[in-house]
Amino acid sequence: MKFVSILNNKTFPGFYPPNCPANSSEVNVEPVYRLIESNTIKEKEFVPSGIRRRSYFEGDCETLALSVLGSKDDISMAYRFFSSIGQLKKNKVAVGYITRNSGRVLFDRSVNVGNSHINWWTYDGIQPHTFFNKILQIGVDI
Amino acid sequence: MAGVINTPLGKLKIIDVLVSFDGPRIFTCTNSVAKYLAFLVDELDEWDHWLFIPVTSIRISEIKNGLLSIREALLNPESDILFEIFLPLVEEYEAKLMTISRMEIPTEFLPDENSYILGQSNSTIEYYSELPQKETNALDMASESARDVFDIALEMNDDPYEIESSLFGETLLNIQYTMFALDERWSTSRKPPVSVVEDNIVNVSSLFQSSFGIRFKSKQTADIFRMTPATKSLRKLAELLQVSSDIDQLRSKLKTINPRAVLWYQKFLHTVQRARASLRAEWAAPNQETLSVSLTKQQVDLAYEITKQTEETVSTKTIRGTLYAVNLRRNTFFIEGDDESDYSGGLSEEIQKFVAKGHVFHIPMKVEAHLEVKVIINVSTSEENFVFTLIEVYEEHNDFLINDGEDL
Numbered sequence A: 001m002k003f004v005s006i007l008n009n010k011t012f013p014g015f016y017p018p019n020c021p022a023n024s025s026e027v028n029v030e031p032v033y034r035l036i037e038s039n040t041i042k043e044k045e046f047v048p049s050g051i052r053r054r055s056y057f058e059g060d061c062e063t064l065a066l067s068v069l070g071s072k073d074d075i076s077m078a079y080r081f082f083s084s085i086g087q088l089k090k091n092k093v094a095v096g097y098i099t100r101n102s103g104r105v106l107f108d109r110s111v112n113v114g115n116s117h118i119n120w121w122t123y124d125g126i127q128p129h130t131f132f133n134k135i136l137q138i139g140v141d142i
Numbered sequence B: 001m002a003g004v005i006n007t008p009l010g011k012l013k014i015i016d017v018l019v020s021f022d023g024p025r026i027f028t029c030t031n032s033v034a035k036y037l038a039f040l041v042d043e044l045d046e047w048d049h050w051l052f053i054p055v056t057s058i059r060i061s062e063i064k065n066g067l068l069s070i071r072e073a074l075l076n077p078e079s080d081i082l083f084e085i086f087l088p089l090v091e092e093y094e095a096k097l098m099t100i101s102r103m104e105i106p107t108e109f110l111p112d113e114n115s116y117i118l119g120q121s122n123s124t125i126e127y128y129s130e131l132p133q134k135e136t137n138a139l140d141m142a143s144e145s146a147r148d149v150f151d152i153a154l155e156m157n158d159d160p161y162e163i164e165s166s167l168f169g170e171t172l173l174n175i176q177y178t179m180f181a182l183d184e185r186w187s188t189s190r191k192p193p194v195s196v197v198e199d200n201i202v203n204v205s206s207l208f209q210s211s212f213g214i215r216f217k218s219k220q221t222a223d224i225f226r227m228t229p230a231t232k233s234l235r236k237l238a239e240l241l242q243v244s245s246d247i248d249q250l251r252s253k254l255k256t257i258n259p260r261a262v263l264w265y266q267k268f269l270h271t272v273q274r275a276r277a278s279l280r281a282e283w284a285a286p287n288q289e290t291l292s293v294s295l296t297k298q299q300v301d302l303a304y305e306i307t308k309q310t311e312e313t314v315s316t317k318t319i320r321g322t323l324y325a326v327n328l329r330r331n332t333f334f335i336e337g338d339d340e341s342d343y344s345g346g347l348s349e350e351i352q353k354f355v356a357k358g359h360v361f362h363i364p365m366k367v368e369a370h371l372e373v374k375v376i377i378n379v380s381t382s383e384e385n386f387v388f389t390l391i392e393v394y395e396e397h398n399d400f401l402i403n404d405g406e407d408l
Helices: A073-084 B057-064 B070-075 B138-145 B165-182 B194-200 B231-243 B247-255 B259-274 B297-308 B349-356
Strands: A029-036 A057-059 A066-069 A092-098 A103-107 A117-122 A132-137 B003-007 B010-020 B024-030 B035-043 B047-054 B081-088 B096-101 B149-156 B202-209 B212-218 B277-284 B290-295 B310-327 B332-337 B342-347 B365-378 B384-395
Touching: A029 A073, A029 A117, A029 A132, A066 A073, B003 B081, B010 B035, B010 B057, B035 B057, B035 B070, B047 B070, B057 B070, B138 B149, B138 B212, B138 B277, B138 B290, B149 B165, B149 B231, B165 B194, B165 B202, B165 B212, B165 B231, B165 B259, B231 B247, B231 B277, B231 B290, B247 B297, B259 B297, B277 B297, B290 B297, B310 B342, B342 B349, B342 B365, B349 B384
Parallel strands: B342 B384
Antiparallel strands: A029 A066, A029 A092, A057 B003, A066 A117, A092 A132, A103 A117, B003 B010, B010 B024, B024 B035, B035 B047, B047 B081, B081 B096, B149 B212, B149 B277, B202 B212, B277 B290, B310 B332, B310 B365, B332 B342, B365 B384
16 A cells, blocks of 8 residues: 555645535545556546646536545446447546545535546645555456 | 636537536537537547537437437537537647538547437426526625625426516516515505606616526615615515515515505516416625525415405495496496495496386486495405495485386
8 A cells, every 4th residue: 555645734725616615525435446547546647627627627616526436336337438438548447545634525426427426625735646556457357 | 607618619618517527528518609519539648639519409408318329419410510629738738629520520539329418307308598507696796786686586397497478577577566666655656656666676687597597686876875776675575575485474574565565566476376486586785785585386375375365344335425427338336425435336236137127317316325335355464445336226306216126
């Protein structure tokens, strides 16, 4: 397991909208899964779209959250869904965990990718990729 | 609001996110001129690769209802031209736009045959809204514009984003006239006095999605105390709406306001009823006073019934006076009483039959008359209405009786 340092004071970055995220909570969740493309854990695959796309996109609070799944059973469903919309490259799964000190979460069930879908807003200074430590191959390990 | 996306097609406001996972991936958006379906083809290291296709509201409904797959939508756009756009993840880069014909879309860009969107609709019919989202809340707008702001939202299940034009018109009229009537200066005259109208006029400044939201703003701006001339009436209207969820409070409130205001408020509630809507309202004044209220359909029904509630008492009365008019076509009469009261109303069936046999009234005629007096009291306002019916009439000098069929 990688060492994860918690050096934050539980605040969100200044560019977050006021009251973002609302209706969320601090909880420990383990394990969590995230579909990725690479064979290794890379920071760039753990950046919320609202930050990744900020040069052309002004998103709402939800786009500042990272999408993860809380159940292994939903991985296949999510993979099938991504494949159906042409995004076949995400065929690996990073396995990790969420700690209550890392940020706030909202269990946000999705018809398309499963009931265990979680939005995870990380506190300022937290690097989400450091919370993942294992990669599974869809079709091999799952 | 899900967001705004800056593209070579302009600044596009996201209307509806159809697929979101790490942000919107498939969504509809608009630049107020055209609507587009946006489809994320790929995420590259320095670019996001998108397709934007022009779409109509009907096409969007078909996608959302699972009648049309994303693949079919991309292959059969409303026009032959699609927009392939590379949007940079690095600020120094410029976005790239290319037009391609639908026949030229590489198959590797396309999703599967079965790329149907799931779970966008809970009902068999998905309504599409052309109404914009409310961008500024009432309180902020009141403060910024120095005008009173009154938002109402008619929440309808059937066709939630549109309203019959006549109901829309009546809603506006009834709100405006309830406001006029809540101004105590409109007491006796048939029309509201000019001063009442000038002070209380509200303008419709926007419509918004909620399901059908209407924003009113006072025509006049605030004085140095941050109150407009319409603040008082709008506060009263908001308070009236607020107590409408409680029968006892509503009854008490209605007794304290002008019966004319009760009548116009009743008309307003009736339009909400006819729209089969529940109601939300929010009033905010420039001085930061605010009130918000929500009424279910049942509460609207009940409030409407309470404004209509009446009690009737029936009695008879004998009067002396001069019969000045009998209208045989309308079966009405008019007697000027010796007690200096005027009596007018309908003819009883017996008198109507008597007249039908050929009896002629020689008016004016000094008479003694027996009247049925029906008193209708509005329970809410305590306002009394008198309805008279002429039952018997005697000419005083000739001593004749009309009601038993004897001739003159």
